[in-house]
Amino acid sequence: MISLATRQRFDELVTRYPEKRSALIPILHEVQAEAGHLSAAAIEWVAGYLSLSPADVMSVASFYDMLELEPVGTHMIYVCQNLTCAMLGAEKLIRHLEGRLGIRMGETTPDGKITLRRMECLAACGAAPAIQVDGEYHHQMTPEKLDALLDTLQARSNR
Ligand code: FES
Structure with a gap:
């Protein structure tokens, strides 16, 4: 689901923050850019990657208007x-x-x-x-x- 190239970008991205979890919003934007929206599977993957709960990730993803939880247009x-x-x-x-x-x-x-x-x-x-x-x-x-x-x-x- 998350390409190897994207995963490698995330590995680099998290080094710019004092805590890995602080990269949550940029990572959600990148996942959305790649997949078109944030599916339940993507939320779960990001949660696992950042050692957060899926509920934590969902609460952030559902708060921001520009993060899409359902498929949207191109x-x-x-x-x-x-x-x-x-x-x-x-x-x-x-x-x-x-x-x-x-x-x-x-x-x-x-x-x-x-x-x-x-x-x-x-x-x-x-x-x-x-x-x-x-x-x-x-x-x-x-x-x-x-x-x-x-x-x-x-x-x-x-x-
Ligand atoms: S009111 Fe600020 S950009 Fe529209």
Whole structure:
């Protein structure tokens, strides 16, 4: 399940922390990047690797919005819904995304390519409304910019 290369990265990663368990969040992010989400088996593996209980790992994994416990799309679109973004059009962006993709926030397109999520402040308030796509920030978003972004994602997925 966890590739040898990833396991070797973890062996190096844990040496950067005073305690092995402090590497929990970066390791969960890496496992998710490799597997797409954190399955029960992955939670158990990480717990064993860091000498934690599966319940400890699960409590952290379920706390953070960007850690996924269920399968998600190949591309993740997070739309900030917090105050500044809300005042500058976040709901309009959300309606545009839902309309274009035919799904609601929190759902994944039937082809498994795109998942939509609402998010609290993305710490990009100075360039609101902000969204994050596959870890990259996109600022001062408009429906037109969203269309261009979706076109790019869909073209990338069709390669
Ligand atoms: S309120 Fe949207 S990035 Fe802060």
